[in-house]
Amino acid sequence: MSNEHTPTMLNQVHSQKQSFTVLPQQIQLLKLFHLNTLGLQQRIQEELIENPVLEESVSEEDNVTEASKDDTIQEYQDQAEYQEDDIPDYKLEHNNYLSDADLPQRPIPEYLDFRKDLKEQVRVLLVDPMQLMIAEYLIDSLSDDGMLEQDMSSIADDISFQKNKVIAAAEIEYVRRQLLRLEPMGIGCTSIKEFLLLQLRQRDQADKKTQLAIQLLEKNFGDLAHRNMEKIASQLNINESELRGILKLISTCQLKPLAESSGPPQRDAIVLDFVVTQNNDIIEVSLYRQRSSTLFINNSLSAMVTNGKCGDKGTLQYLKSKLSSAQWFVSAIKQRETTMLNVMKAIVRFQKDYFKDGDIRLLKPMILKDIADEVGVDISTASRITCNKYADTHFGTTLLKDLFSKGIENERGEAISNRVIQKAIEDVVEGENKQKPYTDQQLVAVLAEKGFNIARRTVAKYREQRQIPVMQVRALWA
Numbered sequence: 001m002s003n004e005h006t007p008t009m010l011n012q013v014h015s016q017k018q019s020f021t022v023l024p025q026q027i028q029l030l031k032l033f034h035l036n037t038l039g040l041q042q043r044i045q046e047e048l049i050e051n052p053v054l055e056e057s058v059s060e061e062d063n064v065t066e067a068s069k070d071d072t073i074q075e076y077q078d079q080a081e082y083q084e085d086d087i088p089d090y091k092l093e094h095n096n097y098l099s100d101a102d103l104p105q106r107p108i109p110e111y112l113d114f115r116k117d118l119k120e121q122v123r124v125l126l127v128d129p130m131q132l133m134i135a136e137y138l139i140d141s142l143s144d145d146g147m148l149e150q151d152m153s154s155i156a157d158d159i160s161f162q163k164n165k166v167i168a169a170a171e172i173e174y175v176r177r178q179l180l181r182l183e184p185m186g187i188g189c190t191s192i193k194e195f196l197l198l199q200l201r202q203r204d205q206a207d208k209k210t211q212l213a214i215q216l217l218e219k220n221f222g223d224l225a226h227r228n229m230e231k232i233a234s235q236l237n238i239n240e241s242e243l244r245g246i247l248k249l250i251s252t253c254q255l256k257p258l259a260e261s262s263g264p265p266q267r268d269a270i271v272l273d274f275v276v277t278q279n280n281d282i283i284e285v286s287l288y289r290q291r292s293s294t295l296f297i298n299n300s301l302s303a304m305v306t307n308g309k310c311g312d313k314g315t316l317q318y319l320k321s322k323l324s325s326a327q328w329f330v331s332a333i334k335q336r337e338t339t340m341l342n343v344m345k346a347i348v349r350f351q352k353d354y355f356k357d358g359d360i361r362l363l364k365p366m367i368l369k370d371i372a373d374e375v376g377v378d379i380s381t382a383s384r385i386t387c388n389k390y391a392d393t394h395f396g397t398t399l400l401k402d403l404f405s406k407g408i409e410n411e412r413g414e415a416i417s418n419r420v421i422q423k424a425i426e427d428v429v430e431g432e433n434k435q436k437p438y439t440d441q442q443l444v445a446v447l448a449e450k451g452f453n454i455a456r457r458t459v460a461k462y463r464e465q466r467q468i469p470v471m472q473v474r475a476l477w478a
Contacts, residue, residue, distance in 0.1 A: 025328060031162060032336045033384040037288055038271040040336075044291060047329055053301050053319065054326040057294045114146070114258060115139050121182045126175070134159060134167070134175040138188060146187045146257030147195075147467075148176065186257035192467055193221050199253040212236055213246045224470060227439065247472060255469070274344050274391035276355060276398075283355050285344045288392065292334040297326055339377065343385045344400075346374040351403060358395025361424075363417045365407025408454065421452055422462045429468055437474040 035043060048054055122135045137159055143149055152169040160167045179188035180198065189195040197217050203210050216224065220232045233243045272288040305319045348355050350370060353362040372382040386400040405419040428446050432438050438446065440459045447454060468474075 025332075027161075027164065029332050029335065030381070030384055032332055033339065033381060034162070034387055036271055036388050036390075037273050040291065044295070044333075047326075051322050051326050051329070053298050053322045054329060055296055055298050057296065115142065118179075118182055118187060122179070125178060125181065131171075131175050131178075133163075134172060135179060138172070138176055138179060142187070144258070146184070146189075148188050148190050151190075152176070184257050186254070189257065192255055192469070193217055195255070195257060196250060196253050200250075209246055209249055212238065212242075213249050216246060217250070224472070227470060227472065229472070251473060255467070270390050270397055272392045272397070273340070273389040276344075276348060276391050276393045278356065278394055281356075283348050283352065285341060285348055287337055287341065290337060292330065292337055295330050295333060297323070297330070339375070339381065340385055342375045343371060343377070343382055344391065346371050347386075347400065347403060350374070354403075355393065358393065361420050363403065363405070363419055365415045365417045366404055367406065368404060408458075416452065418462065421447070421454065422466050424450060424452060425459065425462055425468065426466055429463075429474070435475065437471045439471045
């Protein structure tokens with residue numbers, strides 16, 4: 001009887017795979033790139049509070065303000081002089097401007113920004129912290145007419161990146177649905193179709209015409225956009241007169257949740273990031289406010305770390321950590337400002353003709369890759385640098401993302417920005433006879449006269465992107 005041992009066979013499998021690891025500091029730097037001027041100011045204040053090694057110098061303007069405050073306090077230190085007055089100064093000053101008969105009977109109402117109002121509403125509606133954060137992000141992403149133009153996947157990616165936590169698009173959509181419950185109705189709708197349906201569903205559902213109007217929008221909105229009226233009438237089993245009545249009902253709905261005249265224009269609340277000035281033929285670019293020059297390291301605390309004279313070992317380790325963090329933060333702010341200037345200068349070089357006159361017709365097709373390649377950065381970096389950033393120019397305030405567009409060739413083979421064509425469509429529609437608006441085919445002919453030879457389906461696509469209704473609906477709204 002033999003005692004045999006079966007050897008254990010060890011198999012080694014060699015495999016190669018590529019992986020990309022993003023360091024935490026790289027993530028923090030990309031987050032700084034994404035911030036606008038106001039967001040950066042808040043981030044700096046947070047770092048100043050948390051890090052005792054980091055300090056900020058006070059500008060001369062702040063010193064003047066503080067000095068004026070001290071002078072004001074000094075003037076009123078001698079209270080005895082003012083106590084002898086029989087009539088308070090404020091009444092005498094008031095009577096110089098208004099008589100008692102002209103006194104206002106009620107206070108002037110204060111305008112409340114619609115986003116601030118929506119955030120107050122949503123805090124009552126939602127209690128989950130994550131859902132509340134998503135809701136406020138969506139509110140900040142709304143256009144000035146209350147529509148949400150971004151898709152849920154891109155919003156989920158942005159929030160996931162900012163919070164270092166995976167947020168599903170389905171969760172974003174759930175919160176967006178909650179926004180539809182806010183006032184005014186329709187806040188957060190992603191299309192005119194959705195907003196129209198939302199309004200119709202608030203009406204009498206027993207009404208036959210309302211039912212057909214909802215059915216038309218749900219199943220035949222594309223046919224309506226392409227003017228297939230015979231097909232719509234056939235599928236709804238109605239005649240031309242009944243279809244006209246349904247379209248008339250739809251025309252009583254609003255196209256946007258927020259009227260353009262509701263409150264002051266939102267541009268008053270814009271925080272600028274760049275300043276573009278023109279001196280003869282030279283266009284110069286600068287940051288609206290440079291922050292790296294105001295941040296510095298506390299020399300005494302830095303010397304304590306260098307000399308090791310910090311008392312106990314725990315304090316030394318704490319200050320070392322804070323010193324390293326402060327040094328990185330100042331360096332990151334400098335890198336942010338340098339990259340921002342490089343990106344903005346590349347945009348200005350690319351769109352030099354546009355920045356000279358501000359004429360949108362001079363805008364060239366430009367995508368993020370063009371600028372990223374020019375500057376030598378990743379597309380994601382260029383995207384975050386240009387996201388939600390505004391530039392002050394001699395012809396007004398410009399949102400950087402509006403400068404990016406794809407293009408098509410005209411009859412001479414030149415690349416034309418689709419933004420230029422969209423603007424041309426808007427101009428033609430604005431100047432058309434409101435009682436007899438142009439069909440998409442007629443728009444094709446009018447645009448051809450202006451040098452834009454594009455297909456009818458392209459006109460329909462750009463018209464829908466600019467939220468311009470079809471001819472029949474524009475006629476009803478006239």
